[in-house]
Amino acid sequence: MSDLSAIVTTDPDIAKLISQEEQRQLHSIRLIASENYASAAVMQATGTVLTNKYSEGYAGKRYYEGQEYIDQVETLAIERAKALFGAEHANVQPYSGSPANQAVYLALCEPGDTIMGMSLPFGGHLTHGWKVNFSGIQYKSVQYELHPETHRIDLDQVRELAKEHRPRLIWTGASAYPRTWDFEAFAGIAAEIDAVLVADIAHFSGLVAGGVHPHPFPHASIVTTTTHKTLRGPRGGMILSKEEYARDLDRAIFPGLQGGPHNHTTAAIAVALKEASQDDFKDYARRIVANAAALAAALMERGFSLVTGGTDNHLILFDATAKGLSGKEGSTAMQLAGIEANSNAIPFDPRKPFDPSGIRLGTASVTSRGMNEEHMGQVAAWIDEAFAAHEDPGKLDSIRKQINEFCSGFPCPGIPT
Numbered sequence: 001m002s003d004l005s006a007i008v009t010t011d012p013d014i015a016k017l018i019s020q021e022e023q024r025q026l027h028s029i030r031l032i033a034s035e036n037y038a039s040a041a042v043m044q045a046t047g048t049v050l051t052n053k054y055s056e057g058y059a060g061k062r063y064y065e066g067q068e069y070i071d072q073v074e075t076l077a078i079e080r081a082k083a084l085f086g087a088e089h090a091n092v093q094p095y096s097g098s099p100a101n102q103a104v105y106l107a108l109c110e111p112g113d114t115i116m117g118m119s120l121p122f123g124g125h126l127t128h129g130w131k132v133n134f135s136g137i138q139y140k141s142v143q144y145e146l147h148p149e150t151h152r153i154d155l156d157q158v159r160e161l162a163k164e165h166r167p168r169l170i171w172t173g174a175s176a177y178p179r180t181w182d183f184e185a186f187a188g189i190a191a192e193i194d195a196v197l198v199a200d201i202a203h204f205s206g207l208v209a210g211g212v213h214p215h216p217f218p219h220a221s222i223v224t225t226t227t228h229k230t231l232r233g234p235r236g237g238m239i240l241s242k243e244e245y246a247r248d249l250d251r252a253i254f255p256g257l258q259g260g261p262h263n264h265t266t267a268a269i270a271v272a273l274k275e276a277s278q279d280d281f282k283d284y285a286r287r288i289v290a291n292a293a294a295l296a297a298a299l300m301e302r303g304f305s306l307v308t309g310g311t312d313n314h315l316i317l318f319d320a321t322a323k324g325l326s327g328k329e330g331s332t333a334m335q336l337a338g339i340e341a342n343s344n345a346i347p348f349d350p351r352k353p354f355d356p357s358g359i360r361l362g363t364a365s366v367t368s369r370g371m372n373e374e375h376m377g378q379v380a381a382w383i384d385e386a387f388a389a390h391e392d393p394g395k396l397d398s399i400r401k402q403i404n405e406f407c408s409g410f411p412c413p414g415i416p417t
């Protein structure tokens with residue numbers, strides 16, 4: 001259990017809620033594809049005096065005094081990001097993924113310019129041009145979808161749309177696409193129309209760092225990522241780029257969009273990047289993918305219908321309606337049984353976004369706590385049992401008790417036992 005003694009004294013209500021959340025994270029099987037367990041070192045860095053300091057600007061060019069240590073922290077984070085991802089330039093100040101992506105627009109586009117990205121209901125992110133997001137409101141957004149039969153990216157469609165609309169920038173990367181990205185092919189399309197190729201690798205940056213997903217460089221000119229998904233850092237964001245975009249991207253983050261960087265987060269990002277540069281992180285990334293493949297195979301054996309028939313990365317998307325439940329009904333039953341996931345649209349989904357047809361799973365968190373391929377069959381069995389027991393609270397509770405017991409054998413990084 002974490003030491004919450006100071007919070008207990010000052011604010012027992014919040015201390016209790018943190019403690020309850022800690023127990024929840026310890027005792028459930030967390031399969032939300034964008035979540036993870038940050039290490040104790042990452043967690044410690046976030047709770048330090050660095051949160052007390054304002055540092056508008058960049059190392060060596062700050063607006064306030066007293067930056068001798070902060071400059072070193074940020075420089076270390078930048079150098080580690082550049083080394084880990086082979087980037088010419090890195091900005092580690094974005095507060096998270098959406099601000100990082102917003103900065104790309106601010107640096108490259110004028111309001112009203114045409115941009116292109118994967119449509120949200122097909123797995124893309126809000127900030128890749130979806131209509132209710134700033135990116136779809138302020139820019140003329142063209143959205144590519146997926147092939148109607150394979151549910152994979154249809155490069156012919158992407159090329160056709162690109163040639164017809166000539167976007168200023170093309171986004172690759174997604175939040176719910178279970179396959180790898182062919183950055184080289186996208187770069188070829190971008191080159192045909194003189195567009196800038198941007199890769200949002202938020203979901204799979206840990207897999208890129210670990211060498212088990214194709215690398216966006218040198219094909220993409222700009223790469224954005226969050227730092228807390230498969231990369232296993234604190235909540236934060238980064239922009240990596242070729243040198244020619246460095247100045248505009250830095251100016252877009254500050255003073256364009258943000259004020260002072262969150263220095264405690266920057267320190268935690270530096271720690272996470274150091275962890276991700278160790279040899280055992282490569283093994284971690286390999287195990288995430290192996291666990292996803294094993295879970296996918298076990299689910300298919302049990303009659304689950306997976307989008308694209310499997311996975312190449314950390315993520316699985318399945319059609320819950322093929323098992324008789326909506327996505328929300330299925331994820332609610334799983335939650336009651338102690339397995340966390342989110343309902344999610346599937347390609348060409350006839351249902352509404354708040355109760356779509358699908359469920360998205362990811363294996364980063366379970367891999368962080370040491371579960372491996374041999375455990376994925378059991379996880380699939382519990383998902384299947386939860387579906388079957390969706391109207392039986394007693395049965396769901398009995399699965400939850402089994403899962404509690406099972407989880408006690410797998411310590412969570414960042415949560416003292």
Ligand code: DSN
Nearest residue numbers: 033034097125175176
């Ligand atoms: N909310 C994140 C996810 O779950 O994929 C994307 O920003």
